[in-house]
Amino acid sequence: MRSLSFITKATLSGLALLSSSLYASPYSSATLDAAEALKQQALNSSDAYQIVEDLTTEIGPRLTGSDNDLRAVDWALARMTTLGFNNVYKEPVEVPHWVRRVNQAEVISPYPQPLVITALGNSISTPKAGLTAAIVRFADFDALKAAPEGSLTGKLAFIDHKMERYRDGRGYGPVVKARSQGASVAASKGAVGLLLRSVGTDSARFAHTGTMRYADGITKIPAAALSAPDADQLTRMLARHSDIQIKLDIQTEIHPPATSYNVIGEISGSSKADEIVLIGAHLDSWDEGTGALDDGAGVGIVLGAAKQIIDANLTPERTIRVVLFAAEEVGLIGAKAYRDAHKSELDKHYIAAEADFGAGPIYALHSRVSETALPQMDQLAALLAPLGVERGNNNSWGGPDMSVLPPLGVPVAGLALDGTDYFDYHHTPDDTLDKIPPKAIQQSMTVYTLFSWLMANSNTELRPIPLPKAGESRRAPPKPKADK
């Protein structure tokens, strides 16, 4: 991790002065002085780390619809109240309730041995006694799609697509479609089950779960991810023998929909209290780890950021609203519920940003604001630069949950978290507290603190935003350099 450089009050004012010759500063000197004090305070605070430690220790896994999901809601309400938010409440969200019971697999012949798998979220069960079938390997999802009709009858499809590692996580998009849609495509060719090389960048013997869905009108088949070394093992077996028989035993339960909640806390604004600076993270997690990186870290970052402002006894002009979304992992369900419940005030949402990509540090400020507001974003980036944040693009979606807002005209920011290692742990039993570097999450919290404070007190308009085009990728376009 890069070292954090500290800047003085003189530097902040100097930056404001420098840019004011080209562009009227959107911030008063009192706002900038407070920002400087907040920065020093946040860079000496372990609040974000402490919040994730508490959440992952006291609640642990928070699978949507589970008892722990509801315990997390109560935990969040109590925590927000203790932190001193003015307004703390929850809003109901109807969520799916899927439960993992058993996920086992083994090679039956000709090389009998166990395999490490995990059922994909929403997968149905195999028969109680398991199912045994030959596997057919596909290099990627497109290869499976190209398989002739009926060519997989009675077989297990095995998609073996390796994910690539990038700081911004752009290796995820090309492989994750196979996880969400692979089972139905395989079933349409006659397959009785799907095995997917884990969507991850590690070589650990853990499999990565994640949600999948069944297409209407197509037979549902069980679906599981294999750990990376087990996918390699199967590939080596297939090079030696064409008939590799696998036994798959997956037992899951699909219950009627349950009720979960978006948990919301506000720092009430003063002169523009009806306008909202929205920061968020998601409270739910997968079931096998403790949801530390995904997304306990985000919870720590946004709650910690709000705490800095509350503890400094500052009142922002706009209301700062923190939303901990329900059911992100199973399809942005809490985010859609928030969008619908707050439709009448979306035009009062000044800007929105979500932390949902691990602990950081944050290395770039992306945005989606009007052309005329770009200088303001440049100036915000200049104020964040001493923390190691560079100015990014203007194509942001604001993070997974916030991505439902730009299509309705809400400006967003993307405070890009360094995700180089994120997909080593994402959706695995290994997503635990020890993966969170305290210094990284402290920097991320500091950036969110400054972002929230400055956005809540800026005096420029960010609308109208460039609306996303149909089919536009939700990830920033690849950058030619600087990525590992």
Ligand SMILES: [Zn+2]
């Ligand atoms: Zn997440």
